[in-house]
Amino acid sequence: NAGVTQTPKFQVLKTGQSMTLQCAQDMNHNSMYWYRQDPGMGLRLIYYSASEGTTDKGEVPNGYNVSRLNKREFSLRLESAAPSQTSVYFCASRPRQGSVPLFFGSGTQLSVL
Amino acid sequence: DAKTTQPNSMESNEEEPVHLPCNHSTISGTDYIHWYRQLPSQGPEYVIHGLTSNVNNRMASLAIAEDRKSSTLILHRATLRDAAVYYCILIGLNAGNNRKLIWGLGTSLAVNP
Numbered sequence: 001n002a003g004v005t006q007t008p009k010f011q012v013l014k015t016g017q018s019m020t021l022q023c024a025q026d027m028n029h030n031s032m033y034w035y036r037q038d039p040g041m042g043l044r045l046i047y048y049s050a051s052e053g054t055t056d057k058g059e060v061p062n063g064y065n066v067s068r069l070n071k072r073e074f075s076l077r078l079e080s081a082a083p084s085q086t087s088v089y090f091c092a093s094r095p096r097q098g099s100v101p102l103f104f105g106s107g108t109q110l111s112v113l
Numbered sequence: 114d115a116k117t118t119q120p121n122s123m124e125s126n127e128e129e130p131v132h133l134p135c136n137h138s139t140i141s142g143t144d145y146i147h148w149y150r151q152l153p154s155q156g157p158e159y160v161i162h163g164l165t166s167n168v169n170n171r172m173a174s175l176a177i178a179e180d181r182k183s184s185t186l187i188l189h190r191a192t193l194r195d196a197a198v199y200y201c202i203l204i205g206l207n208a209g210n211n212r213k214l215i216w217g218l219g220t221s222l223a224v225n226p
Contacts, residue, residue, distance in 0.1 A: 043157070090156045092157075098204075
């Protein structure tokens, strides 16, 4: 049971470089999410996709773009990385919006130098 | 936005019960109480959730106060593998609730052998 798979697990970027974080789920979930987690702060929502074909901003969307490629895949793109984007990024999914459990990936640790 | 309050840290001995408290005095009638835990270097993992009645599953029990302003996650026999950060969050039924999910810092549980 793969669940939610994130790639890569670790990445180091230089300021100004771009990259895409990949996320795929095999649970046929409609809703997918991208969070970041920083020391001393709780998880913060970057973007989410309530269903295939829709995306919406979360709490901290600046500096990021997303693509819901299909029902399985939801990618997060940093167009011009900044040191403030150094963080651990988590992708999550759930069957639908509302009060149902979220399933998380194991995270991507990103450092921007 | 409904917020939860948890102790920063707690400690337990192996094979003893653990009661993790959570206060949510501003909970609304349609908010479900969810508990997740995060093991070191992993994404959060769903533990249990409930609305009004106490709930049990293979991982834990959830005791909800009659006025719903507080709840307690109960681990019946702590193991070393239960050492993690435990998050209590409120998730409503409304479709647009995702941006309002507030993940605090949770309770860091240490389990002594």
